Amino acid sequence: MEKGSMMLLGAGDVERLMDARGLVEAVREVLVSDAVAPPRVSLEHGGAWLAAMPAAGLRLHVVKAVGIYPGNVALGLPLIRGVLVALDEGTGEALLAADAGAVTAWRTPAASALALEVLGYRGGGVLGVVGAGVQGRMHARILSSLYRPERILVYSITGRRAEKLASEVGGEVAPLERLLKESDVVVAATLSREPVVRGRLLKSGAYVVSVGAPKPVHEVDRDALARAGCLLVDTLDGYRREAGEAEDEPEGLEVVELRDVVRGVAECRPREVAVYKSVGTGLFDLAAAVYLARRLGLKA
Secondary structure, three states: OOOOOOEEEOHHHHHHHOOHHHHHHHHHHHHHOOOEOOOOEEEEEOOEEEEEEEEEEOOEEEEEEEEEOOOHHHHOOOOEEEEEEEEEOOOOOEEEEEEHHHHHHHHHHHHHHHHHHHHOOOOOOEEEEEOOOHHHHHHHHHHHHHHOOOEEEEEOOOHHHHHHHHHHHOOEEOOHHHHHHHOOEEEEOOOOOOOOEOHHHOOOOOEEEEOOOOOOOOOEOHHHHHHHOEEEEOOHHHHHHHOHHHHOOOOOOEEEEHHHHHHOOOOOOOOOOEEEEOOOOHHHHHHHHHHHHHHOOOOO
């Protein structure tokens, strides 16, 4: 790369540069810093969903333009596509442009891992993954590498995809009800408009991670939220505007932002189960950009 030129990172480059534990720590660093990210701007047009997600902090300005393109599934193309651009905060120099699908695939489960940590999960047990798309696969991969579950159960409405994911991560395909009953950690990464996480089936002490969004996606039912008592979210604003769960809250549910817990200014004390809901924030993209820039020697 010549001095002053922008580094272009395809999906393969992002995959080569990323490390799960390093990215988790980058997310933590961003959340405790003075980094800022306004609510994302989104729209639906032509059967697709498009969002612009800016953020700034740790001497970087970043913006991610990303879309969800459902028609790509039938074409064998990635569901999520776009680009993440990082600029030097002082000069505006464009440092890197990275495949947004690959960045999102990594930064979302890294944030989920941090959320599980602050909720008290220490590893082991049974990991259940509902949904066998990119986020299901990356959550299975990253959480299993960090937390070493004893078993991994996989469910998808598309049996062939579930079998493929189970084979990749050394898990087994299971019916949804069995997965919910047996799992110590349940990851929901779907586009379901009806809750796939049913509170009455969760074992006491279970942890739930739900990353399916935006509306009308609705993955976690009212019973699960009632059993939790406290819901941990990536951002309060994003949750209120974009999570289907926000429209079906049980009375008295406490909703706490991940950043406040990481900073030590708030607590989320689950009752019978612990639930984390993520709809996405530019802060996580900033963390990924910081990590990539450091790996490339573009910033300290």
